[in-house]
Amino acid sequence: MENVGVCDEFVNLKATELRLGLPGTEDEKQKVSCGKSNKRALPETEKDIESTGKTETASPPKAQIVGWPPVRSYRKNSIQTKKNEAEGQGMYVKVSMDGAPYLRKIDLTMYKQYPELMKSLENMFKFSVGEYFEREGYKGSDFVPTYEDKDGDWMLVGDVPWEMFVSSCKRLRIMKGSEAKGLGCGV
């Protein structure tokens, strides 16, 4: 080993590192990883070690190495989208408002309940939604929030429990005027 000094630094870092592996394998690993120092023979600096990211001894345990494990990005991407959906990482839905020139998008996972969502919509489109009643729907406003569910039907926002709403909502539409009245309270 040319740069024992560097190895010492590695050793120190390794002592604090969390690694998977049985006790007693430490020594072997240390020897091996020192031997594997990617950049060698030159005045070793921390900068070199950090910049490459491939020097496994210095990188934090969870840092991902380029191209490892060797799974093609095509395959990774195909599975990744599914994982994101499964973990519910961000559920963006389109929001249209009758009369507005363009649509908006909101992330439903940002809200915990209906009032938060309503407030956000009201701020976004500068309107007021009125008060929700279980039987009559929204009263006190020309605007009625609706959503399209998985079956393609247009439903009134607020009828079902929040979690059920988030999982079935495909897009939102703020209805206005006479069309809204049909969904709202009977006038």
Added chain:
Amino acid sequence: MSEDDEDQSPPSDLRSQPPPCSPNKSRNCISSSSSSQTFPDHVLENVLENVLQFLDSRCDRNAASLVCKLWWKVEALTRSEVFIGNCYALSPARLTQRFKRVRSLLLKGKPRFADFNLMPPDWGANFAPWVSTMAKAYPWLEKVDLKRMFVTDDDLALLAESFPGFKELVLVCCEGFGTSGIAVVANKCRKLKVLDLIESEVTDDEVDWISCFPEDVTSLESLAFDCVEAPINFKALEGLVARSPLLRKLRLNRFVSLEEVHRLLLGAPQLTSLGTGSFSQTHQSEQEPDYAAAFRACKSVVCLSGFRELMPEYLPAILPVCANLTSLNFSYANISPDMFKPIIHNCHKLQVFWALDSICDEGLQAVAATCKELRELRIFPFDPREDSEGPVSELGLQAISEGCRKLESVLYFCQRMTNAALVAISQNCPELTVFRLCIMGRHRPDHVTGKAMDEGFGAIVKNCKKLTRLAVSGLLTDQAFRYMGEYGKLIRTLSVAFAGDSDMALRHVLEGCPKLQKLEIRDSPFGDVALRSGMHRYYNMRFVWMSACSLSMGCCKDVARAMPNLVVEVIGSDDDDENREYVETLYMYRSLDGPRKDAPQFVTIL
């Protein structure tokens, strides 16, 4: 399914020159200029031609071409299928000068490690010079099969226009083109039988390429577009399938819904190979289509793949075809053991099985219990990270080896493995030719004994006497490589990552494996001594890749100087490397026509 298929026949680049007619050689040399022969040359030529045209194997053909000049000439006239394992091993001009009647070309470009982002983009492997040269030389070209090549829409357009009899286009792991290029091929290649786009990156030019196929009956036998990330015109697809009576293989992309697949199946019961699109229901309708009935009608389906965006409750629909399946690809579907076991229980004829590790060891045990004819197994990680859970281990693979004695090819990603399991596997499966094990945690030892994985891999190379391809992983010392050198006499392809202790490891392999053709190494402590030790080998190999090892520029220059027909590429990394001596990536290969002219800036050819 041809992800990384290994060529079964030995390598045969166009590397040999015509043999000289020298008196040293004891061959019968028939000079074409001599007039004192018993039979006129053209008679001999005709006889030879008639005989040689039956030679299919390129290994045999290469051997035949070395007999003498006449045989060289006639073989060149009769070779209709050309395989070029490295597009930079020779120039297109050399191809067309030697072989005059080529109908089929198989061309490979980038090295495999480029798939894992170990090389900057735009490295090369352009199809353009090949297609433009062939356009003039081979007007009767019928088949082009490319792997890891850069293909543009213009290239595809030129191809479509230049070859009126064009029949088969297969693009595996290619990029650089989009749906507009595909549209031209669909439209202009009137005799098209095969259009297979496999694991390629296809840009969405928002072109309705399916509608570009000619309106009359087509000769299509195989259409694969599962990698095309763009919506398609289903009505046009339905019409296309309806007027393609010869269609046997159809691989759809995820934009085709289950209901649509159902409709296609009803109209095409003659299919033998089906790649489903999205296996999920989009609309909850009153009457759900009887998916099982549609599959039941496909009595000929033997190969199933796809299952993107799987809704597991619909999986039982495929039960009617399970008994006939020889090939099943679940590798894009996150299926639990409980959903999986009832399906696999029926697949007695299965020979090829690809899946995600979500089926767990339990699922693999179910495969072992049922699939006695299994030849090929590939298990991919659902969560491809070093520190992920790892639902499969040595237990699953060992169970497979016990149940599936005819196993020939394995690709297995896992987090835990033991030497004992590998020893058992090596004894259970003597037919293994391909063994690729990826223990995802780097330097991970045997999780029971804590020892290096040397003995396990040693047993594999020792007991699997037919082994031609090996990929190793886990904690490995030089001893493992000693075993490889001693026993790996048939190994042609070797992949090494984060393994070995010293130069000796690589030396063992270079000195001990006479058939080694393709060597790819990353992040291993092999340096100049090791590189020099293999100089007697490099002309007989297709390529050597070494990245993040311990090579110096000086040594690589020495090798380049000593071996003029070897192209030695040093590929730089993106970060500013003060150290000009350190070689980040070495990629070297033999070439008949010298270094390439299209190398980008980050490539230095020594």
